[in-house]
Amino acid sequence: MPEVGVEGQEKIRSSTVLVIGAGGLGGSLLQYLVAAGVGKIGLVEADVVEGSNLHRQILFTHQDIGQSKGAIAKAVLNRLNPDVEIQHYNERFSIKNAYTLVQSYDIVVDGSDNFPTRYLVNDACVLLGKPFISGAVHRFEGQVVLLGLPDGPCYRCLYPKPPTPGLVANCAEEGVLGAVAGVIGGLMATETLRFLLGLHAPKGGELLQVDLKTFRFAKFVFSKNTACLLCGEAPEIFDLLENYEAFCGIPEQIAKVVTPAELHDWKIEGIDYFMLDVREPEEYAAGNMGGHLIPSGQLTNRLDELMQYRNKRVVVHCKSGGRSREATKLLLDAGFTDVWDIKGGFLAYLAFYHALDAFGKSTP
Ligand SMILES: [Zn+2]
Known part of the structure; x- marks a missing residue:
């Protein structure tokens, strides 16, 4: 040329x-x-x-x-x-x-x-x-x-x-x-x-x-x-x-934060929690952690489904942490008392278990 x-x-x-x-x-x-x-x-x-x-x-x-x-x-x-x-x-x-x-x-x-x-x-x-x-x-x-x-x-x-x-x-x-x-x-x-x-x-x-x-x-x-x-x-x-x-107007983190590794320890220690996944149904279908699915856009109108967990430990995640941060804020504003955001979301969860697998320790 x-x-x-x-x-x-x-x-x-x-x-x-x-x-x-x-x-x-x-x-x-x-x-x-x-x-x-x-x-x-x-x-x-x-x-x-x-x-x-x-x-x-x-x-x-x-x-x-x-x-x-x-x-x-x-x-x-x-x-x-x-x-x-x-x-x-x-x-x-x-x-x-x-x-x-x-x-x-x-x-x-x-x-x-x-x-x-x-x-x-x-x-x-x-x-x-x-x-x-x-x-x-x-x-x-x-x-x-x-x-x-x-x-x-x-x-x-x-x-x-x-x-x-x-x-x-x-x-x-x-x-x-x-x-x-x-x-x-x-x-x-x-x-x-x-x-x-x-x-x-x-x-x-x-x-x-x-x-x-x-x-x-x-x-x-x-x-x-x-x-x-x-x-x-x-x-x-x-x-x-x-x-x-x-x-850019993205809210500060106000919920407590749990890493996938800490969550793994909670499971081993038998600590009880309810997991909420705020991603879209297609993302959930492609891979999930077994959480209850309510897409972030529907959360305000579907809070009734979660009221029984208002005084229990609720762990929220999305793909990487953006939507879950908004969702945890919404739950705290609605009076939920023990709300946690999974740091890094589903991507961090995948990375954590991938690393564990590499050492032959565990699978999700
Ligand atoms: Zn300029």
Whole structure:
């Protein structure tokens, strides 16, 4: 291709890209970046493979369920192109590691599925002067945009305020067509390569919006918002925020917290508790801990079912801890006296039993 050539290949080969998440977006995104021969890819991923996600997380198979997503992704990608160096960071992208991680790469590609991470990626990148690509999917729709270039807009220029929690559900709750995540991940890879080859819009800010229900692509061009609190003319943000969840309106943890390991001990000690699972029926069918199922959206109207446990120990979980935090708050507000949130949710439970199995000690 004339746009790439030997010189372009060399540019790609000498580039480093930090990818956040090996999930639905990360799947196709990582495969194309690795196939294109990017020199080094950093992958930030702390989750384990979960059965209910396999329809959109194409790097993984049924045999990988319960195992580290990052470790499996690295092995699969190494087979695809052994010349690409892949560094797996088995940690969540957080205020503790954001600067160090972003600093070490040429560009950041955000394949996360939540607003606190998107704002954190934005702030870390803008404060360090690093470009980044933001992508998102929802049902049949998605979007991709390159941000954080000199004189170009940032995520806060486009979205000064995070959406009201509850109005926006995550992929697990609302669902996403797997192929749509693949398309958006592919577009993110394309935009990354366009950037590495110098074929991008000089200031970025070209947002490609995709609606695959109606088969429509639309391009919106954004410029820097002079009133942006981070990159505008009179900025007020000079460092990372202390709490991105709070900034996005996600409630503080007020219930007591129990880890899967502690819960395992409760079982052995014969401590009695009632378990409530607030995920969706499809997630429950794909794998569960035997809890009583009431999806988080129905909890307010179905509290009657739980009133007999009002003075008993109630343990609540969802997939990773977001919905259960809301649910435990609701139960405590309704007068329940002994409410516990399982730390890390069903994913942490799977990881715990996977580790136990590895030592041949137990199965759930
Ligand atoms: Zn801005």
